[in-house]
Amino acid sequence: MAGIWLDVLDEIARTCTTHGRGDLLQTVRQKRAQLLDPKLRVLVVGEPNQGKSQLINAIINAPACPVGDGRTTVLPTVVQHAEAAAAAVVQAPPASGRPMGTAGTPAATLVERTPLALDQVAAGVSGAVGRQPGGGPAYVEVGLPRAMLAAGLVLVDTPGTDQVAALGGAAEVAASTRADAVLLVSDSTRELSVAELDMLLHVTRSQPNVVVVQSKTDLVADWRAVAERNRQHLADAGVAAPLIPVSATLRLRAAATDDRGLNAESGFPALIARLQRDLTGKADHLARASVQAVARTVVEQLAAPLRAELATQDAEEQSGPISRLHAAQREVDELRRCSTRWQNTLADEMADLLSDIEYDLRDRTRQILRAVDEAFDTADPLVAWDTFAEWLERSLVEAAEANHEWLIQRCDWVARRVAANFDRYGYDVLPPWSMTMPADLGDRLPDLERPRIDRFTTGQKLFTGMKGSYGGMLMFGLATTLAGMPMINPVSVGIGALFGGKSIRDEGKQLLRRRQATVKTAIQRHVDEFFVRMVRDCRDAARQVQRMLRDHFTGLTEELQEAIVQSFRSAKQEADTDVALREQRQREIRLKMTRLAALYEQSQQLTGARSTPVLLEPRA
Template identity: 35%
Template sequence: MAEVAKAVAVVDLALKACTAYDRPDAAARLTAAKRALADPVLHVVVAGEFKQGKSSLVNALVGANICTVDDDVATAVPTYVRHGAKPEAALLYEPGRRESIPVADVRRHVLENGAPSREKPSGVEIRIPRKILAGGMVLVDTPGVGGLGSPHAVASLSAISMADAVIFVTGAAQELTRSEVDFLQRARSLCPVVVCVITKTDFYPAWRRIRDLNEQHLATHCPVPLIPVSSALRSRAVKANDTALNTESGFTDLVRFLTDRIGRSAADRLVAEAMAECAELCDQLGNRFQAEKAALADPEAAARVVRELTGVKDRVEALKSAAAKWNLTLGDGVTDLTSDIDHDLRGRVRVVIAEADAAIEEADPADTWLEMEAWLQARMADELLANYELLRQRAGELSQRVGDHFHEASTMLMRRPPVADPTPLAAVTDFEHKIDLQRMRLPKQAMVALKSAYGGALMFIILGSLVGVQLGPIGVGIGLVMGHRGLREEKKRQVQKRRAEARNAIRRYCDEVSFVANKDSRDTLRRVQRQLRDHYSGLAEELNRSNAQALVSASDAAKRTQADRERRLKDVDAELERVRQMRKRILAVTG
């Protein structure tokens, strides 16, 4: 893009200024900004119910069969499709480990019933040479196992929170369901750019009616763009190089949306951040030369300028200390936030346990345990995501407060860094219970009934003989009644035992998930604290270096002769003009 090229040219000019004015600290930030402009990464998450055509959509977008499509099983791990010089694939493991595999073997690792491996990968990365991916776009085909009410959906939402855009896929077989609308609303709150895509329009003749119904649902509950497409038509159009068929497939509108909304917004964001770095350098250089100019133009005012710069030096030194307001705000804020997040998680887990206990009391775990396991995993994953959303929101607010306090103390507007990615908070482990859910088998029931009947009959026969009454057949009847009663009591006792074991298993599971989530949240907040601390400490160091250079220049100006001051004044005016020209170029890029 033209804006990116202009921004790179301005950053190059700023880097030359860093070299000329001995500012390696600012050069490091500008180099990072230039690197981001040269190699942007734009994550586009493809999400939706399972068997709705997510993998087919990704294949049609890139014009290659790289994501596995199967009618019987669903995608089990996320697939990352990005640009590469040649087709290649790799398995991704935590933390940051990769294992190269042949592209033909991707299917074995992606599908739900694929071949087992020694260790389950966290994802699969596929690189292919495609124009649509050359700008840094990464298509993420999310797992579809279990639908939108499963832990996989929560993992998708976690990925969405750090994505640049979301493509939500729904089929043309029926209108949007309540769960799909809820998922869309949550996705829109986590990611600014969301588009809803109706797939399989070539398979369902009534897709236009479904489109109209979905437009009504979206207008009421979640206003996002709606684009109907056909992956089959797109694939045939790519093979035949048929422009008309490609337009009919609907993918022209989708590609235009991705290019205009996602690519442009990401480029604008990177350009704005790079220009903000350049503007900061201009401010610091301008302040330095303005102070020197004031000292050169009025020798009597030189002492005052030096005093002012000395006072600024003291304030900047205070910014670097542990007692600085922004540093205290950061430390206290992280402590409070850690306590609040932990309390919120504990409260959510208590609610889940209470709901599980109520469900267990209403039925026999031997009949409902499989459904209980799936419900509990999905429920805990949903609560973890809500807890993560709270952490993300509060961490952003803390970053804002710290930045405001730093701005108040430094009298400079500083760019605030984003918070760290707390994605692990949304991961839930498998539910491994160790409880006996087997009902009594028929032989055991017979033994329990016989034992109760024998004991009851024997007791009444002995009592009858003590009082001189022969019960005869009546004793047998009494034994049968006692046996039936004993069997009923034993069944009731075993149901209570299974319920107690189920409750204990649920508590153990919730404790394990809470233990892991609590550790992840604390680690995330420590990363946030270190990130903010290092960011603003670095800015304070830059201010200190810039002020020190200005103080040295002003002090030297006070010692110069009249002739030296006049010659240096011309040089300073020239330097200020260069700074002004750089600022004009920054404004030309940012508009």
């Protein structure tokens, strides 16, 4: 009969070994030894003064456990079969030096037993006698010759649990004593408390065979209403535990008077029938339910770290090699955008620079030409040329130097403007050279040639005066002949002299205007030649700077690209390796979780259940 559930239990043990959980393996081994033991160990728990000890005495019809007001139970009491009534305090050695047996329990040969007289059991339970200070866990063992005990029933009376320890104390005692069943005792004077319900919820997670015993029905007239409300509380809390109302007082009185009717009224026949059914069905039904509970506990504890590891891997993917690969890819894309930006910046800025430099030089030459026009509107080139030529040469040199100085400043500004595109890389990327003012800038200016200027010579003045005086004398001489005077007379001669002087003055002014126009034209041509030559030099210098900046930042981009691409390759290789390892580990985790699900399903089939717990659903 034990073959099916024993195979499942052994498979659970192998699974614990595979997952490296020695603590769970020890628990499974203890459960295996417990289920193979024909004895039925029943743990009686509850809050103080609920009638636990009296319940045990009523079950076996013997005063095995001390009862009464004012008694304090410190040590558990184990009531089992013995040929003759006997008692002892059983104490394990200290935990630090306690060797462990094959089932994870203290080695039986080292347990210290201190015999007790039957009248000292109460003192032993209270811890007053038989217990050695500094020793390990202890309990009082009572042996009695009773038929139920001889059949294999072992009853364990536990100290009362208060509301603080109710959540964990009973479960720990159940594990340490390897209980097959748990009886929670609560009297009929009140309904189940929140602490008791919480304790039941905690115990039923690891112990499938739990019974709620409602004691002291003889003290409460409406105990049936209390029992009905307690059953409702159990249903509302999701505790699948039957409730059996009993009266230990009626049971003991019925046993003393051999009153079967009173015994039936006490409710103990139902409780004893339940214990006998558990005793006879331990190797089958009870063992199957216990293995199912063990499987659930083990699978939950083994699956929890696997699910946590899957969640951790998802989190690590955001900050591990994959994130570094994405960062490297962003760096590659950013460098590509940076390369486009700095090239566009260089081209645009140099185009603006050439336009601005040409406009600046044109404006300076216009100011010079404006000054020339103003000067030669009044000045005579024959007189002012030397002084003017010196001023013009100096003005053109100053204009060229100012324009070139601005070119230098603008080229430096363009270099910094282009370098600003590389600010995110965290170091100085300006070129190591800088543009300077050429020392031979004045020698690059074209030579100013003296223009050919017409002079007003003495002969030209004499000839011009004669032409002017002849016309005046002839015109006025004819007019005077009408008056009877000769053509050549003092008046006509005087008028001729005036006309001759005026002709000389008018011709001199015309020659001056021609000389001024000639000079202005010559200077205009000279300034235009200066402008063309300077613009060409500025363009050549700007183009040279543009090529040098282009070569510098191209080399810098190639260096950055090589470093970033190398980083990208390294990150990609690392990410590929990490992804492969992560996928392999995820496959391993999913395989383990699938096997855990299969193991849980196998354990469910022991009792006909088919459900799979949500915690085992593998993640996609």
